[in-house]
Amino acid sequence: MKLTGVELRRIRMPLVAPFRTSFGTETDRDILLLRVVTEEAEGWGECVATGEPLYSSEYVDGAADVLRRYLVPAIVDHPRLDAVAVGSVLAPFKGHRMAKAALEMAVLDAELRGQGRSFGRELGAVRDRVACGVSVGIMDSIGELLDAVEGYLDAGYVRIKLKIEPGWDIAPVRAVRERFGDDVLLQVDANTAYSLADARHLARLDPFDLLLIEQPLDEEDIRGHAELARIVRTPVCLDESITSAAIAADAIRRGACAIVNVKPGRVGGYLEARRIHDVCAAHGVPVWCGGMLETGIGRAANVALAALPGFTLPGDTSASDRYYHTDVTPPFVLDDGHLPVPTGPGIGVQPLPDVLAEVTVASEWLHR
Numbered sequence: 001m002k003l004t005g006v007e008l009r010r011i012r013m014p015l016v017a018p019f020r021t022s023f024g025t026e027t028d029r030d031i032l033l034l035r036v037v038t039e040e041a042e043g044w045g046e047c048v049a050t051g052e053p054l055y056s057s058e059y060v061d062g063a064a065d066v067l068r069r070y071l072v073p074a075i076v077d078h079p080r081l082d083a084v085a086v087g088s089v090l091a092p093f094k095g096h097r098m099a100k101a102a103l104e105m106a107v108l109d110a111e112l113r114g115q116g117r118s119f120g121r122e123l124g125a126v127r128d129r130v131a132c133g134v135s136v137g138i139m140d141s142i143g144e145l146l147d148a149v150e151g152y153l154d155a156g157y158v159r160i161k162l163k164i165e166p167g168w169d170i171a172p173v174r175a176v177r178e179r180f181g182d183d184v185l186l187q188v189d190a191n192t193a194y195s196l197a198d199a200r201h202l203a204r205l206d207p208f209d210l211l212l213i214e215q216p217l218d219e220e221d222i223r224g225h226a227e228l229a230r231i232v233r234t235p236v237c238l239d240e241s242i243t244s245a246a247i248a249a250d251a252i253r254r255g256a257c258a259i260v261n262v263k264p265g266r267v268g269g270y271l272e273a274r275r276i277h278d279v280c281a282a283h284g285v286p287v288w289c290g291g292m293l294e295t296g297i298g299r300a301a302n303v304a305l306a307a308l309p310g311f312t313l314p315g316d317t318s319a320s321d322r323y324y325h326t327d328v329t330p331p332f333v334l335d336d337g338h339l340p341v342p343t344g345p346g347i348g349v350q351p352l353p354d355v356l357a358e359v360t361v362a363s364e365w366l367h368r
């Protein structure tokens with residue numbers, strides 16, 4: 001493909017309710033979208049970087065800068081651009097995986113739209129719909145949490161994930177179990193809030209039969225997670241730590257994780273996400289699709305990824321209305337606890353021009 005234009009668009013999406021994790025509270029999402037124009041088709045990419053570098057080292061302004069200054073200029077003159085080429089052209093630039101992922105996604109979307117192939121078909125989807133879990137933030141009270149969980153269970157979500165942190169862990173898990181019973185699929189996510197010294201405390205979660213405990217320790221502490229896994233019975237799942245297929249293989253071999261949360265933005269794109277899926281499958285490690293509060297653009301691609309065979313656990317692929325009153329694409333609506341895998345070319349959805357215009361804060365052409 002020949003690139004004829006790259007647009008960087010910044011949008012602001014208010015959340016339906018504050019979303020609190022162990023590293024802060026979000027009330028709206030400041031999101032970077034990339035539109036890649038080629039002679040054959042246009043493609044969209046969504047950068048999942050957060051407003052501040054609190055989930056990882058990336059943040060929206062930094063992603064915009066590295067795309068503007070380095071990543072887009074590096075690919076614009078490529079004679080035969082495709083998504084695989086993007087990864088190799090950008091490899092010399094260290095880090096910035098979320099920025100790279102957005103660019104690769106936009107190129108892949110354009111490439112596949114031009115070929116009339118869907119993301120699901122390209123990535124290897126084996127399902128036409130995916131079972132959906134939901135992530136529930138830290139709340140001001142147990143009562144507020146139980147009301148929220150009740151609402152999500154009534155909506156049909158097949159799995160509940162509770163954000164936890166020191167001081168908000170055993171009690172909310174116990175309350176959900178006591179109120180909704182032992183059959184509800186339940187897991188927790190600490191976003192690195194604990195240390196190995198908390199191992200005995202975290203082992204107090206074992207009686208609640210959780211599916212997993214996600215990223216309890218620092219993202220760089222692979223050894224610590226391996227030691228923790230020998231103390232707690234609840235399966236350890238890694239999120240922030242897993243930034244590539246090679247690191248996934250190393251973490252698995254070192255006993256640091258029994259399950260992996262796959263997030264394309266965190267690992268540099270959907271092609272690396274598929275490689276992580278393949279590595280985990282080779283080691284018998286189940287994966288599930290994580291979320292970064294994506295709009296329908298990223299959500300469409302995530303649902304396609306979640307349809308691969310190794311994605312055997314419900315992901316954080318919730319409906320659009322989990323986070324947004326109005327999505328920038330036609331909304332993803334939960335049906336019997338599932339979302340349909342888009343079948344159209346590319347990501348299979350298009351931004352709604354009026355909604356996109358309404359939420360757009362800035363737009364600039366990085367290449368024309």
Ligand SMILES: CSCC[C@@H](NC(=O)CCC(=O)O)C(=O)O
Nearest residue numbers: 055135239290291292293294316
């Ligand atoms: C704003 S960053 C949120 C990161 C968090 N994501 C979720 O909890 C799921 C969010 C979603 O449903 O998209 C995680 O660590 O897994």
Ligand SMILES: [Mg+2]
Nearest residue numbers: 189214215239
């Ligand atoms: Mg997580």
